[in-house]
Amino acid sequence: MLMCRIKMQNQLGMHARPAAMISKIARTAHREVWIGDGNNRADASSVIDILSMGLTRGKEVLLEVEHKDDIKVLESIRELIEKGFGEDIDRKGIRGGH
Amino acid sequence: MAESEFREIRLQGISGSPGICIGKAYIVDREGVDIIKRYSISENHVKHEINRFKGAVKKAKDAHSKIIEAFNDDLSSQLNILETHLALFKDKMLYGRTLEIIEKDRVNAEWALRKVSRQVKAMFKKVVDPYLQSRVSDIIQVSEQVMRFLVGAEDVRISDINKRVILVADDLSPADASQIQLERIKGFVTDRGGRDSHTGIIAKSLHIPSVLGIGNATTCVNNDDILIVDGSTGIIIINPDEDTLFKYEERKLRYEEYKALLARESHRPAVTRDGRQFALMANIELVEEIVSVKDNAADGVGLFRTEFFYLNLKRFPSEEELFERYKEVAELMTPNCVTIRTLDINGDKVLPYSVSAEEANPALGLRAVRFCLKRTDLFITQIKAILRAAAFGRVKLLIPMVSCLEEMLEVKKIISKAVLELEEEEKIFNKNIPLGVMIEVPSAVIMAEELGKEVDFFSIGTNDLIQYSLAIDRRNRQVAHLYQPLNPAVLRMIKSVMTAAEKTGVHVVICGEMAGDPVNIPVLMGLGLKEFSMNSGAIPVIKQVIRQLDSRETRSMVEKILTKHSVAEITEIVEEKYRDILPVKENEENHKIAEL
Numbered sequence: 236m237l238m239c240r241i242k243m244q245n246q247l248g249m250h251a252r253p254a255a256m257i258s259k260i261a262r263t264a265h266r267e268v269w270i271g272d273g274n275n276r277a278d279a280s281s282v283i284d285i286l287s288m289g290l291t292r293g294k295e296v297l298l299e300v301e302h303k304d305d306i307k308v309l310e311s312i313r314e315l316i317e318k319g320f321g322e323d324i325d326r327k328g329i330r331g332g333h
Numbered sequence: 334m335a336e337s338e339f340r341e342i343r344l345q346g347i348s349g350s351p352g353i354c355i356g357k358a359y360i361v362d363r364e365g366v367d368i369i370k371r372y373s374i375s376e377n378h379v380k381h382e383i384n385r386f387k388g389a390v391k392k393a394k395d396a397h398s399k400i401i402e403a404f405n406d407d408l409s410s411q412l413n414i415l416e417t418h419l420a421l422f423k424d425k426m427l428y429g430r431t432l433e434i435i436e437k438d439r440v441n442a443e444w445a446l447r448k449v450s451r452q453v454k455a456m457f458k459k460v461v462d463p464y465l466q467s468r469v470s471d472i473i474q475v476s477e478q479v480m481r482f483l484v485g486a487e488d489v490r491i492s493d494i495n496k497r498v499i500l501v502a503d504d505l506s507p508a509d510a511s512q513i514q515l516e517r518i519k520g521f522v523t524d525r526g527g528r529d530s531h532t533g534i535i536a537k538s539l540h541i542p543s544v545l546g547i548g549n550a551t552t553c554v555n556n557d558d559i560l561i562v563d564g565s566t567g568i569i570i571i572n573p574d575e576d577t578l579f580k581y582e583e584r585k586l587r588y589e590e591y592k593a594l595l596a597r598e599s600h601r602p603a604v605t606r607d608g609r610q611f612a613l614m615a616n617i618e619l620v621e622e623i624v625s626v627k628d629n630a631a632d633g634v635g636l637f638r639t640e641f642f643y644l645n646l647k648r649f650p651s652e653e654e655l656f657e658r659y660k661e662v663a664e665l666m667t668p669n670c671v672t673i674r675t676l677d678i679n680g681d682k683v684l685p686y687s688v689s690a691e692e693a694n695p696a697l698g699l700r701a702v703r704f705c706l707k708r709t710d711l712f713i714t715q716i717k718a719i720l721r722a723a724a725f726g727r728v729k730l731l732i733p734m735v736s737c738l739e740e741m742l743e744v745k746k747i748i749s750k751a752v753l754e755l756e757e758e759e760k761i762f763n764k765n766i767p768l769g770v771m772i773e774v775p776s777a778v779i780m781a782e783e784l785g786k787e788v789d790f791f792s793i794g795t796n797d798l799i800q801y802s803l804a805i806d807r808r809n810r811q812v813a814h815l816y817q818p819l820n821p822a823v824l825r826m827i828k829s830v831m832t833a834a835e836k837t838g839v840h841v842v843i844c845g846e847m848a849g850d851p852v853n854i855p856v857l858m859g860l861g862l863k864e865f866s867m868n869s870g871a872i873p874v875i876k877q878v879i880r881q882l883d884s885r886e887t888r889s890m891v892e893k894i895l896t897k898h899s900v901a902e903i904t905e906i907v908e909e910k911y912r913d914i915l916p917v918k919e920n921e922e923n924h925k926i927a928e929l
Contacts, residue, residue: 251418251421252417284425
């Protein structure tokens with residue numbers, strides 16, 4: 236199993252659009268991809284499961300992949316989070332919601 | 334229940350707008366998805382049930398794509414929404430689990446889906462962040478869309494109705510109302526809403542018979558039932574027998590004759606017996622209403638509500654789009670004036686998926702000028718469009734919901750900024766337009782003199798003023814009867830606004846529903862009001878009343894009224910004094926029609 240930690244960057248946190256972006260990538264993986272906060276973890280291929288984690292800005296996220304070939308998946312998701320999903324990192328954008 | 338289907342049922346509601354219509358019912362059902370039946374599926378039907386669910390998901394997905402395609406916003410955010418929601422439709426937690434439950438529990442797809450969406454709701458309970466928690470609504474929305482296709486209750490699009498019907502709905506939103514094509518709708522009935530609720534205002538502006546606040550119309554009426562809607566008495570009759578039908582057909586004819594009589598006289602000016610002329614203007618929300626404004630010979634548009642265009646677009650309109658609209662109204666109304674009121678809602682509600690936090694009390698929340706001062710970019714766009722339209726007609730600018738002086742000063746700064754920008758852009762515009770403030774918050778009444786020094790006119794918005802002063806939610810049926818225009822507190826407030834206006838030399842217009850009810854006219858006249866703005870349909874009736882009044886008499890009556898302490902006493906004085914002048918009240922209107 237491979238894992239990495241990263242902080243949520245974007246102002247709005249893990250809302251539907253970022254979750255959809257992640258799940259899209261996770262669905263290309265060989266095996267399960269998990270996204271968690273240290274206590275609980277969600278199936279990263281499910282938008283709903285990701286959303287239900289309530290990951291707000293600044294929270295540390297734990298990403299896990301079960302298959303070693305899924306390192307690319309892990310890396311792309313990490314990068315997405317790091318770049319704040321291409322959203323405003325400082326300001327609350329009006330369209331940021333979706 | 335075949336027997337009772339043909340029995341005549343009478344339901345009492347609140348009169349929305351007068352008139353009688355007879356026709357077939359058309360139920361606008363959005364909440365049909367609430368009642369979900371549970372039944373077992375035999376093993377060899379599981380596959381069928383699964384396919385049924387998959388089919389519903391597909392239909393919902395397709396329908397959803399179509400809706401999103403209709404927003405011609407910038408492409409990237411459109412694709413984002415599309416992708417997000419499409420992902421939700423097939424999400425494991427919703428789609429996968431529902432399929433699992435159908436198979437495992439051998440229950441119908443509706444029940445399985447409901448079970449799953451409840452689980453999802455529960456999952457979100459532990460999310461602390463309110464914004465993220467509210468995302469659960471995206472999921473609920475998606476599952477409800479699927480549910481609609483499962484139970485066959487497709488979302489009704491009012492604009493698609495292609496026969497002459499009577500709408501029966503839980504409530505009509507402004508967006509619904511703007512979709513109504515008048516040649517298709519004979520009248521409407523709603524479960525919720527009171528006389529002065531937004532639905533009520535819409536009803537009056539559409540000039541079609543309507544009854545509101547029935548409570549259970551959507552459950553008592555079936556599609557295609559024959560309905561009589563008596564908007565004058567607030568009664569609806571379901572499946573009337575022949576006698577009743579005959580009686581109402583006759584009443585309907587008489588009522589139409591009575592309306593025609595009023596209309597014929599409406600083009601004469603509103604001059605009192607003692608020779609004083611009054612301005613009767615119209616409240617509008619749609620450009621299309623100008624026709625009715627002209628038919629009823631209004632002396633201008635006293636209130637042009639601008640929210641509907643935003644709500645209908647489901648995005649923020651551009652300056653050009655707003656300008657085109659405002660220009661059209663200004664030109665059509667020339668030489669009469671048009672008072673354009675800036676956005677009077679929480680603008681974020683415009684967006685298809687609201688990004689603003691849910692407000693517990695929207696009426697007391699971030700709306701109107703408060704919202705505009707927060708989103709000055711949107712505000713300046715609207716003001717620029719209004720100033721540009723002002724070059725093509727007589728336009729006035731009106732600011733709603735002002736509750737303190739600072740807000741007005743802030744607004745003026747933004748207007749100056751808009752002027753500056755327009756000058757830089759070398760656009761044609763008119764900056765010398767009258768600026769007005771809505772007096773509709775009690776604090777604005779108290780500060781009226783200070784506000785008066787900053788503006789050219791006051792517009793008393795009685796609907797909100799009464800609502801905020803008496804702490805009555807007009808939409809709440811339990812307290813709607815306490816919404817009293819002739820409440821002594823309300824009259825004293827109007828009096829004090831008039832005094833402040835006199836001191837500061839500003840004009841006063843009254844633009845709430847109060848101005849459209851004949852019984853209030855002698856009182857408002859006596860309080861010194863000279864300009865009234867109302868739904869255009871009320872103008873002919875109000876004109877008739879004004880022509881029979883003597884303004885000096887009304888003044889002395891008001892002096893007397895202002896010493897009274899109860900609505901009952903005040904109403905009695907007015908009704909006693911003007912018994913012969915006032916048209917009979919709505920619930921007595923039928924008798925009057927019968928006598929005609």
